[in-house]
Amino acid sequence: MCIRDSYKLIGAALSSGKTVLVTDSENFPTDRYVLQGWAQRQGVTLKIFPCDPICGPQPADVAAVLRNVPHGAAVVCLSHVGYKSGALADMAAINAVIRAAGGWSLWDLCHSVGVVPITLHATGTDLAVGCTYKYLNGGPGAPAFLYVRQALQETLCSPIWGWFGQQNQFAFGMQYEPAIGIQRFACGTPPILAMAAIEAGLDLLAEAGLERLRQKSMALTSLLIALFDQWLVRYDFTLGTPRDPAQRGSHVALCHAEGYRISQAMIQAGVIPDFREPDTIRCGLAPLYTRFVDVWDAMDRLRTIMETKAYAALPRMRKRVT
Numbered sequence: 288m289c290i291r292d293s294y295k296l297i298g299a300a301l302s303s304g305k306t307v308l309v310t311d312s313e314n315f316p317t318d319r320y321v322l323q324g325w326a327q328r329q330g331v332t333l334k335i336f337p338c339d340p341i342c343g344p345q346p347a348d349v350a351a352v353l354r355n356v357p358h359g360a361a362v363v364c365l366s367h368v369g370y371k372s373g374a375l376a377d378m379a380a381i382n383a384v385i386r387a388a389g390g391w392s393l394w395d396l397c398h399s400v401g402v403v404p405i406t407l408h409a410t411g412t413d414l415a416v417g418c419t420y421k422y423l424n425g426g427p428g429a430p431a432f433l434y435v436r437q438a439l440q441e442t443l444c445s446p447i448w449g450w451f452g453q454q455n456q457f458a459f460g461m462q463y464e465p466a467i468g469i470q471r472f473a474c475g476t477p478p479i480l481a482m483a484a485i486e487a488g489l490d491l492l493a494e495a496g497l498e499r500l501r502q503k504s505m506a507l508t509s510l511l512i513a514l515f516d517q518w519l520v521r522y523d524f525t526l527g528t529p530r531d532p533a534q535r536g537s538h539v540a541l542c543h544a545e546g547y548r549i550s551q552a553m554i555q556a557g558v559i560p561d562f563r564e565p566d567t568i569r570c571g572l573a574p575l576y577t578r579f580v581d582v583w584d585a586m587d588r589l590r591t592i593m594e595t596k597a598y599a600a601l602p603r604m605r606k607r608v609t
């Protein structure tokens with residue numbers, strides 16, 4: 288439930304005087320919707336800037352939009368790795384731009400945590416949220432997390448006041464007094480069973496080591512792209528992900544006008560991608576358990592689907608979950 292943590296941090300930033308919310312057109316729907324909701328309720332401005340659908344938000348894009356925002360007013364919410372393109376944003380450079388404008392950064396880490404090394408403190412990140420479903424292996428609906436730069440922890444206050452964020456929780460006092468430090472952003476009893484599941488996922492990750500996982504992830508995505516170039520480009524696909532491994536996370540977007548039906552044919556052939564409108568087949572490569580031979584087999588099956596046009600017999604009507 289990443290949305291709850293985004294909701295808290297945006298609300299906290301608005302209560303402490305920020306008046307302009309900024310995001311990009313490629314950002315994940317939850318991020319855009321939470322921002323829209325807060326903007327509407329508080330009567331503040333939301334600026335959504337367009338960015339390249341393959342390369343994602345760049346420092347220059349952020350600088351351009353912040354030029355028209357009063358100094359110190361902005362909260363800029365971006366995804367570290369784009370959910371569709373897989374583009375990895377330059378967190379340090381973008382944070383520097385935001386800081387120069389007196390704003391705060393809010394990073395969505397859902398697609399980078401557990402697969403790309405992240406340095407929130409060293410890059411001067413102000414706020415961040417993330418879920419544990421993807422490369423942290425927590426499973427769908429597992430608890431999310433949030434980050435608040437230490438210096439901001441005593442000035443910001445969660446918009447959801449619950450007993451877990453209260454200074455002396457078991458005094459059951461009449462007045463809400465936010466707890467010291469990050470604890471104030473808690474609100475109620477956490478889902479203990481789901482948290483226990485995350486612990487098992489994190490143990491595996493720690494044992495493998497994040498640097499080694501990052502190296503394997505880049506090698507996996509590079510193999511997929513090499514096979515794509517060799518086998519699939521001829522069938523009118525285009526690559527929707529940056530070619531430089533340093534500029535992408537751990538999934539690869541393959542774009543095709545028939546993307547939906549092709550993704551359904553892949554599922555029938557035992558390869559499970561996601562489809563993202565209007566034309567993107569998203570192949571997520573989790574380095575902890577995806578093998579190189581899996582990438583090879585998946586692309587080989589996709590090549591067969593294209594050769595035999597197996598997708599052409601399938602309905603165009605979208606299922607609810609794509």
Ligand SMILES: *Cc1c(COP(=O)(O)O)cnc(C)c1O
Pocket residue numbers: 288289290291315317318366370395397398418420431
């Ligand atoms: C998966 C994902 C989420 C998850 O949102 P929930 O509210 O936890 O369902 C949020 N943001 C991004 C970018 C994601 O990829």
